Amino acid sequence: AQKVTQAQTEISVVEKEDVTLDCVYETRDTTYYLFWYKQPPSGELVFLIRRNSFDEQNEISGRYSWNFQKSTSSFNFTITASQVVDSAVYFCALSEARSSNTGKLIFGQGTTLQVKP
């Protein structure tokens, strides 16, 4: 069965702190894709990153970094030196290759991040 778990419902940090959002996934496919989306108060889901299951190289983009570990089925997201503008709901999502005829995303429940000034 496919499933995405974001165990942290809400996180609150003070500006400039580092914060890590956890994501654990379940899939029986060997080929799959993982995504992170940000949902600010405006409601739009903003694409942040996509990784495929064959590429475990970690990625850094500015203050954002992602740690993909197949051994623990995790795809964690770290924000370094957080800012108030980072306050949003963050979703981790999974797309299985065998769902290639649907492109369906399976989302976690989301983590609400509040960054206080």
Place this chain on the structure above:
Amino acid sequence: GAGVSQSPSNKVTEKGKDVELRCDPISGHTALYWYRQSLGQGLEFLIYFQGNSAPDKSGLPSDRFSAERTGGSVSTLTIQRTQQEDSAVYLCASSARLLSGNTIYFGEGSWLTVV
């Protein structure tokens, strides 16, 4: 257009009325998706289109829900005889192609409130 455009952004309707939600995908994107976001259910996949075809309607919550896409572009999601449990944000998304690795881009959603 530059992004996925949805209308109306907000809709309040009386129970029992029909509503139509519209989605205009990113220009050139052949795949289009509808998701629903509600407090109790999180983000649920409803239906996808490849071109004008929707091969799998099993994600639609009930037979009161239908969707169509014409001209390979604009899509409408119709909810007939709305119920209070239909209150949610309906998110439309599109991708260049219908492949699981393609990035899916979302609109801002249509907030539906059934009173």
